[in-house]
Amino acid sequence: MSYVTRFTRTERALHWVNATGFLFLLATGLILYLPRLSVLVGRRPLMKDLHFWGGIGWVSALAIVIVLGDRRGLLRTARELETLRPSRFNVGQKVNAILNAAFVILFFASGMLLWFGERDTTFRFTSTVLLHDWLLYLAGGLLIGHLYLAVIHPATRHSLRGMVRGSVSEEWAAKHYPYWERRGQTPDGV
Amino acid sequence: MSVSRVEAARGFTLLRVNRSDPAGEEGEMEHAPEPRRYGRGLFLATVAGGLTSLAWGRPVWSRVSGALSGAEALVPLVPQGGWRIYSVADHMPTFDPRTWRLAIDGLVKNKLTLTHAELRALPAAEQVSTFHCVTGWTVKDVHWKGVRLQTIFERALPFPEAHALQFVSAEYPYLDYLTYEQATLPDVMLAYEMDGKPLAREHGAPLRLVIPDMYGYKGVKWLDRINLVPQAGDGYWELLGYDRDAWVGHSNGYG
Numbered sequence: 001m002s003y004v005t006r007f008t009r010t011e012r013a014l015h016w017v018n019a020t021g022f023l024f025l026l027a028t029g030l031i032l033y034l035p036r037l038s039v040l041v042g043r044r045p046l047m048k049d050l051h052f053w054g055g056i057g058w059v060s061a062l063a064i065v066i067v068l069g070d071r072r073g074l075l076r077t078a079r080e081l082e083t084l085r086p087s088r089f090n091v092g093q094k095v096n097a098i099l100n101a102a103f104v105i106l107f108f109a110s111g112m113l114l115w116f117g118e119r120d121t122t123f124r125f126t127s128t129v130l131l132h133d134w135l136l137y138l139a140g141g142l143l144i145g146h147l148y149l150a151v152i153h154p155a156t157r158h159s160l161r162g163m164v165r166g167s168v169s170e171e172w173a174a175k176h177y178p179y180w181e182r183r184g185q186t187p188d189g190v
Numbered sequence: 191m192s193v194s195r196v197e198a199a200r201g202f203t204l205l206r207v208n209r210s211d212p213a214g215e216e217g218e219m220e221h222a223p224e225p226r227r228y229g230r231g232l233f234l235a236t237v238a239g240g241l242t243s244l245a246w247g248r249p250v251w252s253r254v255s256g257a258l259s260g261a262e263a264l265v266p267l268v269p270q271g272g273w274r275i276y277s278v279a280d281h282m283p284t285f286d287p288r289t290w291r292l293a294i295d296g297l298v299k300n301k302l303t304l305t306h307a308e309l310r311a312l313p314a315a316e317q318v319s320t321f322h323c324v325t326g327w328t329v330k331d332v333h334w335k336g337v338r339l340q341t342i343f344e345r346a347l348p349f350p351e352a353h354a355l356q357f358v359s360a361e362y363p364y365l366d367y368l369t370y371e372q373a374t375l376p377d378v379m380l381a382y383e384m385d386g387k388p389l390a391r392e393h394g395a396p397l398r399l400v401i402p403d404m405y406g407y408k409g410v411k412w413l414d415r416i417n418l419v420p421q422a423g424d425g426y427w428e429l430l431g432y433d434r435d436a437w438v439g440h441s442n443g444y445g
Contacts, residue, residue: 038275039392042282083225084232098229102236109241117325119431121443126326127247131240 002170004182006088006162010069011077015163017065018100021058022139025107028054029136055111062104086179096142103139106131248326271385272329275392276406278426283360283412285395292380292397294342296417297352302345306396310382312337317377319402321409322438334400336381339373342416352418357399357410366410366425367434368401377402380413404436 007015028051031037038044066074080087081094089097110132117124149156150163156176162168173182287306294302304312315338321329339355348370355373358365372378381400382389389395394411401408407427428434433441 033274035273035275035392038277039282042277043280044277045280082227082229084228085225094229095232098233099236102233102240105237106240110244113244114325121431124324124443125244126444127244127251129326130247130251131243134243135240 003167004170004173005166006159006168006173007166008070008073009166010065010073012163012166013065013069014062014074017061018058018104021054021061022143024054025051025058026136026140026143033133033136052111052115055108059104059108086177088177088180090177096146099142100139103135107135107139110135272327273393274323274325274327277361277392277411278364279361282391285391287396290396291414293415294346294418295415296356296419297349298418299347299349300345302342309337309380309397312341315341315379317379319377319400321400321402322405324405324407324432324436324442333383333385334379334381335383336379336397336400338379342380343374346418348418351420354419354422356417356419356423357413358415358417359394359410360412360414364410364412364426366399366408366428367419367422368399368408369422372401372404372435375401375403403438405438405442407432408436 028047031041031047032044032051041047081089081097084091084094110128113123113125113128114132116122117128150160151157158168158172159176170182173180290306292302292304292309294304314335316333316335318331318333321332352370354367354369356365356367368378378399378401380397382397384390384393389398394413397413398411399409399413408425410425422434424434435441439445
């Protein structure tokens with residue numbers, strides 16, 4: 001079976017750094033947010049610190065990957081996403097990537113406002129908490145759909161290989177991404 | 191070939207596209223119109239919509255949730271009736287009715303130590319009021335049952351120089367103050383029931399202060415001591431910059 005490169009190392013690093021940070025913030029955030037979990041876990045001051053520094057770490061790590069990685073390649077990928085036309089990604093994947101990128105900015109902005117607002121009334125707005133909540137619902141919904149398609153749904157879950165090892169089978173790619181102009185054959189399947 | 195031809199024919203924009211895709215076929219480029227960048231539009235609209243929602247989010251949300259009467263449809267989204275649980279210590283205090291006592295101390299003629307049963311035997315009051323948190327969330331129509339401070343004063347008999355009350359939580363180091371006048375507002379109470387049930391642990395079991403005209407941080411949870419003092423001081427959040435007189439809509443940068 002022949003394989004074709006789907007994701008560069010930089011793209012994969014960006015994805016997994018984003019996923020790790022998001023899941024850590026989701027876990028600590030839910031402990032702060034859901035009363036039952038808050039009671040069960042306790043240690044709210046520690047959870048707040050973990051959530052706050054987790055947010056700083058998440059955004060910093062994404063920035064480090066972008067700066068140290070293949071910036072030119074990422075710029076090409078961004079241009080590819082911009083059109084929303086099917087290419088290496090279908091329209092749903094493009095919308096998912098774009099919304100998640102926007103959510104990183106909004107999560108970070110509203111989270112910092114929550115943190116500063118606890119210390120200075122200048123930064124306190126009644127809608128900050130509402131924005132942070134709604135981002136959770138929307139990003140959570142995207143995550144559930146994303147996990148289903150990438151891990152469970154039989155027709156699409158081969159794509160996980162692309163994000164783990166970088167390549168997918170030529171045959172699968174031809175079937176799912178007819179508009180993808182493939183380069184970088186990797187017959188050894190790496 | 192063609193960079194100059196392309197530039198002449200289609201303008202600078204296309205040249206940029208051409209450059210970014212050196213392997214692209216120029217012939218095709220000349221015929222294909224530049225794709226509309228809907229993705230960029232979506233990104234910018236989402237970021238802009240999110241950031242501006244800091245100004246319009248709360249009013250719009252009140253309208254929407256008001257229109258869906260009862261907002262039952264949204265209950266799955268809002269955990270446990272819209273409450274968020276804030277605490278400052280590592281562990282929430284646990285309530286044991288055998289050992290729990292409410293102490294009334296300080297500038298009073300009769301110092302009191304009430305058991306939970308004794309507290310519940312005092313004349314009770316009930317009220318329905320709205321709970322406002324300083325971070326922006328609100329829970330409407332909370333049904334409280336408990337004891338008015340006036341009822342406590344009738345038994346403890348504060349001295350005339352007791353102009354304020356210090357409310358001490360079992361959750362060290364949380365405490366806060368009210369002036370005597372604030373503590374005797376008609377809808378201020380020491381609540382031991384919420385919405386028909388004994389106060390839950392996360393809401394401050396077995397006793398919390400309720401003062402609907404002020405933000406929730408004044409409503410000390412896990413209350414187990416009230417000291418009558420000459421004047422009000424700074425409570426836990428006031429030491430971190432919040433207003434001592436936390437009137438809803440008129441303090442902490444609002445109104």
